[in-house]
Amino acid sequence: MISRIDLRGDALPEGSALRDLLPRAEFDVEAALEKVRPICEDVRHHGAAAVIDYGEKFDGVRLERLRVPAEAIARALAELDPAVRAALEESIRRARLVHRDQRRTTHTTQVVPGGTVTEKWIPVDRVGLYVPGGRAVYPSSVVMNVVPAQEAGVEGIAVSSPPQKEFGGLPHPTILAACALLGVDEVYAAGGAQAIAMFAYGTASTADEPGCEPVNLVTGPGNIFVAAAKRLLKGRIGIDAEAGPTEIAVLADSTADPVHVAADLISQAEHDPMAASVLVTDSPELAEAVEAELKAQVAVARHVEDRIAPALAGKQSAIVLVTDLEDGLKVVDAYGAEHLEIQTADAAALADRVRNAGAVFVGPWAPVSLGDYCAGSNHVLPTGGCACHSSGLSVQSFLRGVHIVDYTRDALADVAHHVVTLAEAEDLPAHGAAIKARFGWKVPESK
Ligand SMILES: NC(=O)c1ccc[n+]([C@@H]2O[C@H](COP(=O)([O-])OP(=O)(O)OC[C@H]3O[C@@H](n4cnc5c(N)ncnc54)[C@H](O)[C@@H]3O)[C@@H](O)[C@H]2O)c1
Numbered sequence: 299m300i301s302r303i304d305l306r307g308d309a310l311p312e313g314s315a316l317r318d319l320l321p322r323a324e325f326d327v328e329a330a331l332e333k334v335r336p337i338c339e340d341v342r343h344h345g346a347a348a349v350i351d352y353g354e355k356f357d358g359v360r361l362e363r364l365r366v367p368a369e370a371i372a373r374a375l376a377e378l379d380p381a382v383r384a385a386l387e388e389s390i391r392r393a394r395l396v397h398r399d400q401r402r403t404t405h406t407t408q409v410v411p412g413g414t415v416t417e418k419w420i421p422v423d424r425v426g427l428y429v430p431g432g433r434a435v436y437p438s439s440v441v442m443n444v445v446p447a448q449e450a451g452v453e454g455i456a457v458s459s460p461p462q463k464e465f466g467g468l469p470h471p472t473i474l475a476a477c478a479l480l481g482v483d484e485v486y487a488a489g490g491a492q493a494i495a496m497f498a499y500g501t502a503s504t505a506d507e508p509g510c511e512p513v514n515l516v517t518g519p520g521n522i523f524v525a526a527a528k529r530l531l532k533g534r535i536g537i538d539a540e541a542g543p544t545e546i547a548v549l550a551d552s553t554a555d556p557v558h559v560a561a562d563l564i565s566q567a568e569h570d571p572m573a574a575s576v577l578v579t580d581s582p583e584l585a586e587a588v589e590a591e592l593k594a595q596v597a598v599a600r601h602v603e604d605r606i607a608p609a610l611a612g613k614q615s616a617i618v619l620v621t622d623l624e625d626g627l628k629v630v631d632a633y634g635a636e637h638l639e640i641q642t643a644d645a646a647a648l649a650d651r652v653r654n655a656g657a658v659f660v661g662p663w664a665p666v667s668l669g670d671y672c673a674g675s676n677h678v679l680p681t682g683g684c685a686c687h688s689s690g691l692s693v694q695s696f697l698r699g700v701h702i703v704d705y706t707r708d709a710l711a712d713v714a715h716h717v718v719t720l721a722e723a724e725d726l727p728a729h730g731a732a733i734k735a736r737f738g739w740k741v742p743e744s745k
Pocket residue numbers: 333352353356357429430431432433434436439460461488489490491519520521522523524541542543544569570573677678679
């Protein structure tokens with residue numbers, strides 16, 4: 299059911315050749331652009347009416363209005379299962395602890411006497427947070443989007459999630475309840491590309507409801523249509539990342555428990571038929587035991603036909619045998635998984651050497667599921683190998699650093715000749731003139 303790749307014996311390929319040994323599932327955002335372009339254009343020109351039309355087409359439910367009424371949000375919280383409420387509250391509490399510590403402080407550097415550069419961090423004014431709701435619904439993604447935005451100090455927060463037919467076209471009630479727990483009252487029942495376009499272009503107010511004001515930044519995971527709309531509208535709006543299907547890599551040795559490893563691989567395969575589950579190990583015995591465990595556990599799992607089985611059987615999932623853990627480390631670094639578990643005898647030491655992963659989970663007691671819900675870490679993480687250049691969602695994602703430059707006359711005079719020289723070197727004399735104009739059109743002599 300899951301394929302094997304044997305990299306023992308020969309020297310490992312290097313660089314991109316090593317990365318290519320472990321392909322991802324086809325997630326052709328470029329091709330999806332052609333599908334989402336007309337959707338985004340429609341929303342641009344026809345606003346809420348177009349979003350409602352696409353909701354009917356793709357989500358099978360025709361809405362009267364996009365904005366979720368305050369009573370529906372309050373009702374969802376009132377009717378929330380107390381155990382789910384307690385779990386969400388704990389998830390929020392832990393996420394707040396971690397994200398509060400990510401806040402940036404204003405920092406001033408005195409470059410020369412009388413010359414300072416202050417770096418100030420300013421939150422984005424208004425954000426649109428996307429919470430997926432196609433194959434599964436993700437109240438936990440409400441927490442992972444909203445908490446960093448709030449801790450960054452963002453004032454305008456809007457959430458959108460697909461309308462659910464079985465709930466009369468509202469987003470899933472647990473998503474609404476999570477919004478209520480977090481104090482978010484601007485929630486829309488819109489999914490896919492049309493939701494991202496709604497955030498980017500805004501919608502006009504009608505007699506029935508206020509429109510959605512355009513946002514500055516859109517964050518949150520989603521399927522290929524969400525990713526394509528983000529790519530298309532990037533520039534008009536900022537985006538966090540084009541998150542692709544979920545992935546887990548486990549680097550394990552003979553000390554790992556095959557029951558845990560198999561359970562963790564299945565846990566992420568449960569998201570999507572394109573999800574990737576990869577085990578990298580130097581132990582053929584562990585590989586065999588995990589294969590047997592996968593069979594046993596899949597036999598009693600839910601979501602097998604539509605997600606777990608195709609995800610594990612896909613080219614994106616594999617058990618990779620390596621000569622030793624040094625090679626294993628090279629393989630997982632080349633792969634750059636969204637989630638990387640280290641289940642080895644010296645897990646902490648090995649984890650410390652990882653360079654490319656969205657998040658690293660150390661040892662037997664830190665499964666990815668913990669991070670998905672209640673570790674305090676963020677679960678919106680770079681996929682598709684983007685961990686080599688990008689980070690997961692954080693307070694930083696919602697901040698802009700601004701340099702405030704403050705020089706006295708003397709401090710400018712002291713460096714003026716360098717500025718003029720560089721301006722001349724770039725054949726941009728007007729730049730130099732802007733300095734000379736302040737000193738009677740002469741370059742002041744440096745001290
Ligand atoms: N990285 C993370 O933090 C994270 C967290 C949760 C989920 N995920 C991933 O997010 C993804 C969620 O995808 P999903 O599909 O379940 O939910 P989704 O909310 O992203 O997409 C559902 C929407 O897609 C649109 N759509 C469906 N078919 C369409 C079509 N043919 N053409 C145009 N639009 C169409 C519909 O409008 C629908 O509302 C999964 O891949 C999951 O693994 C990632």
